[in-house]
Amino acid sequence: VEEILQVIEIIAFQRYRSDMQEKALLSYFARGEYNYHQKYLFSASFRRDGSSVFGANNKWGTFPSLALGWAFSEESFVKQHIGWFDLGKLRASWGRSGMNFSQNYLALGIMKAGEPYQGNGVLTPEFHRGLYNDELSWEETDQYDFGLDIDLFHSRFSFTADYYYRYTDKMLMHMPLPGTHNGYREQWRNAAAVSNEGIELLASFKILQRQNIYWKVSVNGARNWNRFEKSYDDRDVSNTWIIGKPLAGMYALRTEGFIQSQSDLPIFFSPTGRSNFLSAAGYPLAPYREGDYRFVDFNGDGLIAPYNDAVYFASALPTISGGILQEVRWRNFDCNLLFSFQLGRHIVNQMPLLSLATTEAEISKPFLLNIDKTVFWSDPGDRDADYPRIQYDNFNWTYFNLIDRYVERVNWLKMKTFTLGYELPVSLSKRFGWSGLRIFYSGENLFTFSSYSGLDPETVPIDTGMDDGKSYPLARKMTLGLTLKF
Amino acid sequence: MQQKIRFILLLSAFSFLACSDLIELTPQNSITYRNALETQKDLESVLHGAAQLAMSISIINNGYESALKGEYADIYNPSYRILREFEPEAQLAGRFEDHYLLIAQSNVVLEFSPTIAMSQERRQMYNGQANFYKALAYFDLLKKFGDCVLIKDEVELYPKAKSPRTEVADYAIELAALAAEQLPEFEQVTNHLGAAPRYKSTPSKGAANALLAHLCAWKAGTKYFAEDPDYDEMALWSQAEAACTQIIKSGSYQLATSPEEVCTEVLVGDSKESIYEIVFKDMWHENPNFIVYPIFIAIGYQTYPVKPNSSPFDVRNAPFRIENATVREMYPNNDERKFAYFYRFEEMSRPENALISGGFAYPYKWRNILVNTEGWSAGLFRDNFNMNKIWWRLADIILLRAECRARLGNTEGAIQDINTIRARAKADLYDANEYGGDVRYAVFKEREKELLLEETRYWDIIRNGYVREELEGRVRVASDQDFIDGMFFLPIGSAAFQRNPLMRQNKYWQKYL
DSSP: OEEETTEEEOOOBSSSOOOOOOOOEEEEEEEEEEEETTTEEEEEEEEEEEETTSOTTOOEEEEEEEEEEEOGGGSHHHHHHOTTEEEEEEEEEEEEEEEOOSOSSGGGOBEEEOSOBTTBOOEEEOTTTOOOOTTOOOEEEEEEEEEEEEEETTTTEEEEEEEEEEEEEEEEEEEEOSSSTTSOOEEEEEEEEEEEEEEEEEEEEEEEESSSEEEEEEEEEEEEEEEEEEOTTSSOBTTTBOTTSOTTEEEEBOEEEEOOSGGGSOEEEOTTSOEEEOEETTOTTSBOOTTSEEEOOTTOSSEEOHHHHOEEEEESSOSEEEEEEEEEEETTEEEEEEEEEEEEEEEEEOHHHHHHOOSHHHHOSSOOOOGGGOOBOOSTTOOSOSBSOOOOOSSSOTTOSOBGGGEEEEEEEEEEEEEEEEEOOHHHHHHHTOSEEEEEEEEESOOEEEOOSSSOGGGSOTTTOEEOSOSOOOOOEEEEEEEEEO | OHHHHHHHHHHHHHHHHHHHHHTOOOOSSBOBTTTSOOSHHHHHHHHHHHHHHHHHHHHOTTHHHHHHHHSOOSEEOHHHHHHHTTOGGGOOOBOOHHHHHHHHHHHHHHHHGGGSOOOHHHHHHHHHHHHHHHHHHHHHHHHHTSSEEOOOSSOOOSOOOEEOHHHHHHHHHHHHHHHHHHSOOGGGOOOTTSOOOSSTTSOOHHHHHHHHHHHHHHHHHGGGGOSSOOSOHHHHHHHHHHHHHHHHHHSSOOOOSSHHHIIIIITTSOOSSEEEEEOOTTOTTTOGGGGGSOOOGGGGTOBTBTSTTOOGGGGGGOSEEOBHHHHHHHSOTTOTHHHHHBTTHHHHTSGGGHHHHTTBOOBOSOOOEEEOOSSTTTTOEEEEESSOEEEEEHHHHHHHHHHHHHHHTOHHHHHHHHHHHHHHTTOOOOOTTGGGGOHHHHHHHHHHHHTTTSSOHHHHHHHHTOHHHHSOGGGGGOOHHHHHHTTTSOOBOGGGGTTOTTOOOOHHHHTTO
């Protein structure tokens, strides 16, 4: 049994039971480095890899890389004229790398043992995803990096900036085959492409740097953009990835407030001429009514279903994430303070939805909503209600988790750690016969500023943004400590 | 220095030579498509997989609904009316995934059999079985869908359009003829150990010929609504006749002695009369999923006394009913089928019993019921029969030959074949005045009688072109173009359209979707 991309592939045994699988990798590798007076830096590498896991026609890949650096602070015109310039360096690199997938025999095609037939063994191709592919090959990533390192005023101020662009092509994907005439339903292919680009900044400044007092502040921040660039057939992968949109996209049903009167609703005609109001897919006899959400029927079929009408809404990933670190020392006291933050995340707090849902399976959750202050739609004209009219939610998607209204934009700043320490002066320790004594207090997750309605945005999975209301917030931890050295 | 460089070059050249072998791995233990098939036994395992898929195309994929449109009934529940009258909303879209799985599975055998060491004779036999299954899949597609995608030996990775049904039929006929040539008679079919097959579900020469005969007859008989009717149907009728004759003369099959024996033995399974059948009887433990499928149309006709805990009153509520008067007319005088196919016909059809029966006869052709054997429901009826599904039996082939002969103008031969079947039933022999002397119609009627509830009538009607007379509802007022457009076939299910822009819906039903 192997698991790749959350897909479980079961491979049958031919002769005996064992976990043995084989994989062979053959590489040729060369690398060269050169620098001229630590001023011009150059390195290059080249590798050629062949692996047994790939298809017969496509086992080899070539992966070169190149890096250049220019320490412009070493140039005489900088050295001689700008004294406070300690270090300045520009970096640029490009490299191509290959990824070998973990499944060893995927390219060979998979056979499986079926249910017995008249007491005999049955062997069939794995028709779901087991089709062989002689062309299966390396996943390739091209990465470009540009960086700048600067140190100024005797390293009092330092700054690092990096920009990267990474394009991963030929990613392994199980591609649905056209129609049903093939027998096989999907084939693993090198098909998808994803790009990532980002900026990472780090700045630190030593505000005070004297004998008895020291204060340093460092700030870092990172931003990433990713995009689904290409699929197997240049079409969107339904409701999972849209070409040109971020990978961690949230696809939500759109609403336009509430249905205030039945006449708001469009009427759809069936092929036999019967008129129907908008309804949830599969329930044409229970149409939407006053007080329900007014869902936007994007595909215009008169039926609302997330798999047909959900559209890209937002990326679950934060726009910017990073941290702020302060280090302070004053005489024998030391203090360390770390904040971390994420801005521009999107999260669905499912706790209220799971509480309001009327099926038993959904309400058996650790946290439930207190609905004292929840406002449900009650009369036509009610525009500010929190939720539709209170009702048994029988496939009307009311408490479906991905509805635009339920997606929150969340920013948070959290005091991750705080440490305050006092070191007994050496002279005093010596008197007691110790070599050192330190008393400290440290706290973790002390407080959070957040725009989130749920418990702790940090525990929500960052790629899906779905808070299932089942995970506990990070514990606030406080420690009082004593370190004694003899 | 130069020597050193030469040495390095030589060394690297050497390693480049060795490298491609190093990364060619054959799995030692896991089976993959490349290493799974090494022996005859492995090939048989794949054929067993094909046999399993043949099981599923025999019972699901809307064959049941198609057959219901033409099976004989005087009265039926209103819920079936819209289906039988070809109302668009009752037509369920069919799926043909399983047919193409069967084709893909059979192609595995055809791809690997040349690579496995064995005698030419055995290779022929395995190829013959694979060709039989492929032809069977296409035969079923032709009956249910008409035009369909034509896949030969390839794994088709690209979108593909449907081929006209005549073209598909040509390919299927070719395969069936090849299978009939390659396969030995049923008794001579053996597995790799030399053992004879246990069940009639193993393809044999007879089965391939039956398939060939039906395929030829189907293509010949459906010429009147073919899109491109430019072919010689007479050649097909004689090919079908020859295939039937081959079966009849082979001596491998023989008619059961009486209609009663047809019910108690032939339909149950593994009889001398059966040519090809799907084994369900006592095999439910292997196919628990199939229990819930309606495998036999008879389930809708038969109540008392077959169903446990039923009473004679229940016949009034059977979904499909046949009147006593019809039975009397269908099976005149001493025709034993009347007494075998219907429970105590004489007694139950007496006028004084009409108060109980409502004037309906008690169909009694399928008798071995399937009951639960364990748990709280032990002994409860499973709405299924513990019997095999007979694709073709000798009586069917004899009457098909009669049909071919009637088409070919060999009236005498046709009458002879009709009389073979009638003689077994001790019915009156053919009389020149029957049905106004229309022998072909007489054959059709004989098939209706003999194969009652055996799910052949719908296709018999179409093959004979009696659609406006024998089918119901919209067919009666439909135009010839409607027939060409595919009215008799099922609309195609949505899966076939996914990523296949070349796929087109059945033209007739397209209007109503």
